[in-house]
Amino acid sequence: MATDPLPIAQDLIRCASVTPADEGAIAVLERALEPLGFQCTRLRFGEVENLFAIRRSGGNGPHLCFAGHTDVVPPGEGWTHPPFAAEVEDGTLYGRGAVDMKGGVAAFVAAAADVVADGTAEKGTLSFLITGDEEGVAVDGTTRVLDWMAENHLVPDMCLVGEPTSKERLGDTIKIGRRGSFSAEFTIHGIQGHVAYPERADNPVHRLARVLYRLTEKPLDSGTEWFQASTLQVTTVDVGNPTNNIVPAKAFARLNIRFNPTHTAVSLEAWIRGILAEEAPRHDASFSCSGEAFLTEPGPFVDALRRAVQASTGEEGKLDTGGGTSDARFITRLCPVAELGAVGTTMHKVDERTPVEELRRLSSLYGAVIRECLG
Template structure:
């Protein structure tokens, strides 16, 4: 295992040294592809395009034939590092210090990609192909608009006959320490805008104007007055947050013509975007009292989903507990991830490094955690191909 772990550390540093800020690849997927090809994987680098969006590099790699077919998924793109001068080390130097690797994307999620790639390569090199197939789905569009990434890569793979049995996404699922948590689902995310029309006028002559602000305040109150639900067995209660209120009015003596509020809802498996829209429209209509309003919702590609606990989740938990001594909790908390696309093709869970420093200045991951994560993934592969039909 020490050789596998060393390979993971070297690969992690090589990946972090590629400044692959969305949508740039900066050579990251080429580094990964080279390692996979050396282990016997058949690789398929693919660039997806769509008008009005940046081109995005993606990588699909497979070793073996037939089933069971296990998939690791992840993203090589990272968020911008911010001011490099604020970092302890250059954010793309992958510096080793204090027992950790420092650099943008090491926690989210190049450390996990290096760990599962090293584990998958070692498994393949030991002859794992005779027991099924291992694939990697890697995108460069998770931190971006998620248009030319995983969703299109999954469709491409399906159309060429690829069928997956189970998937693990290497997102940083643990709040503070490795082994605390796996994600077995995610809440959905829906964005909306509420606009109230008024009539502009002088504040000294309110009878000649219609002030949209009091109407907007009342309608916002109607949206948030009652909880959407009280949660389910695996999900917290759905939550609506007002994120912006704006009238675009710099003057003190003018009644504005329009007022607008923007909001986001993180919703559980009791709702769909359609049923949420209907519920919120009903709440607004009940409180309308003559207000001239428009409420619209952005296209939604983030539906709530759940991978029900079963033998597969038991295998993942057992591998984690074996190497960390912790039995992870099964969670659906947090934001969205590319698992929302994968769930349409096979059961999917998420487990990676601790996320305490992700997207932060001085993002880092302990070397021992990357080593342990590599061992967890290696054990999972051995157990999976021995236990899952």
Template sequence: MTASIDPVELARDLIRCPSVTPASGAVFDVLDAALSALGFTVHRWVMGEAPDGPTENMVAMRGEGAPHFGFAGHLDVVPAGDKWDCDPFEAKVEDGLLVGRGANDMKSAIAAFVAAVAEVEQKSGTLSFLITGDEEGYATYGTPRIIDWLNEREVRPDMILIGEPTSVDRLGDTVKIGRRGSVNMWIDVPGVQGHVAYPHRTENPVPPLARVIAALDRVHLDDGTDAFPPSNLEFTSIETPTNASNVIPGSATAALNIRFNNLHKGEDLVRMVEEVAAREAPGATVRARISGEAFLTPKGELYDLVVAAIREETGIDTDLSTSGGTSDGRFLIKLCPVVDFGLPNATMHKVGECAAVEDIRQLAAIYARIVAKVVG
């Protein structure tokens, strides 16, 4: 049995449910209703407490046996921000664009995949949706907990497509076959607060922190690989607890992020920063949070399915890339091969985030081709 679902209208319904990360509730109700009507068995649960929760997760499955094709995504969005020309959760359609927070990243892709599975007659195998409410945050109660749920029930997809917006100039030009790892660190240098006119009674933490920053800025991590661009270390903030011009602060903190390829492991990079901090600013401490390790999906059936469907629908020979930010593929790769493919990403996280209506419809058509090749 097949049905007809307008992916643009479903995307609008999802956008109209504000779901700033971590998300739960109404936005999941909308997706639940759409999937239940298509014969999916829907499992939902909420877990965790602030600040990383509460987070809602969903696993929806239809069919049984192999092959098991999974679609992964997230219903949470980043905060809307200011200076929109319209209500960011109005889901306005204007001049061929669907405008709203989540239109690009990534409620439209979820809607497109729902439309795809509605269109294709499923003759064999299993289809699943693995949907979290915490991808834009730290994912503490997000996709890793979905993986726990699957493992507890001995459910394992054979391949997973993630609907993140990967295209660059036009739909289909880029598919992500791996992602760099990411680690955030905070370097804390202690000092003794006091009046700037009496420096002998203080210990200024800013100069030693500056030495740490300068030393790390000189570090050359690598030149990249055949599959990955070079790793990069970027400082994102420098803070002291006082803002007065006549006070030497009692501490100073620098925050940094490293996006790293598969030549590195997160814990090794943390150790490197700790060693530099200890040398340049004795007494400094380093706090770290590894968001995920670098990963690369080996070439195989999933590559071929996605690339062929894009070529058939658009005529494009897609670029297989590992550039850009990370995704929940960093967790899901533990289950099976994973690739990311979705809309052009120029407006993701921006004020005025939007997606072309025709791109959403064409994305649904590409997804339908993929689904048909696997379970049709």
């Protein structure tokens, strides 16, 4: 009989682990994994509790790592079921994290129990990389654990991130890459003055308008085989001028670029700095990148995922790179990584929920993934 992921998911949801709090979530996983032969290591960085758990086989088979997170976003108001009660009504599990992604973590734990029971786990190595810092700033979570894994020679051959990637039906979408996210903000300095005497002033708003026009007048690119075109969105323009007869002394703007692999954070910064230098030599600017674009090229790992999806759900498993960022952006520096998980229609919403039967089907899918990857 297949291991039921529902009790594990309920135990996790009942931990009110709003990022970066743990509230006992890591302990739930330790209790579930240690009896299966996993060696569990807690890794605390700053305020964040992380877990690395590994079960080695006796041979030299491949190492598959499952990456996920136990932290959740705040629940907000208006729930019909308490967000941390993990109640089941009419065959549906309600709770913050039911979809994103305590349900996915529980499904993979249950799948691991099944492959340990049937002997598949002896063909290779299974591990879990679980963080409590995915929904937050992501500084003391996955990226720090990856450093620890590399230092301790625990680099996997492949990694599956259990984010809720399915759009309408379980298994309809597999993420094999993500766009990068690059942010810029800049203040343009001018010379304050009376609007009736513009020759005595230097209007920073006019300079800012020229900068923004040049940044947005043309598409950044036309996309690639696997990625849509990169996009630039201006998210705020602020001057703070309370009157209509003063040329202001400065003007501020902020923007974000979601970019495909035809760009890098370095190239985007250089492009923006060049335009600023030409249009507004007197400026202050700062830049940040929460993750570079990456792609896991279709190959043995991606093929194994598609076979598992087809066998378990009957879906094609469309390969996709859309959406926001995930911790896969960090994992790609260590090994091939892809994302496959639940239907994500209610993630981060009030009354986040998943059908119990779908949760069980996700566990079966993950069991098929393990069997395909460990061969």
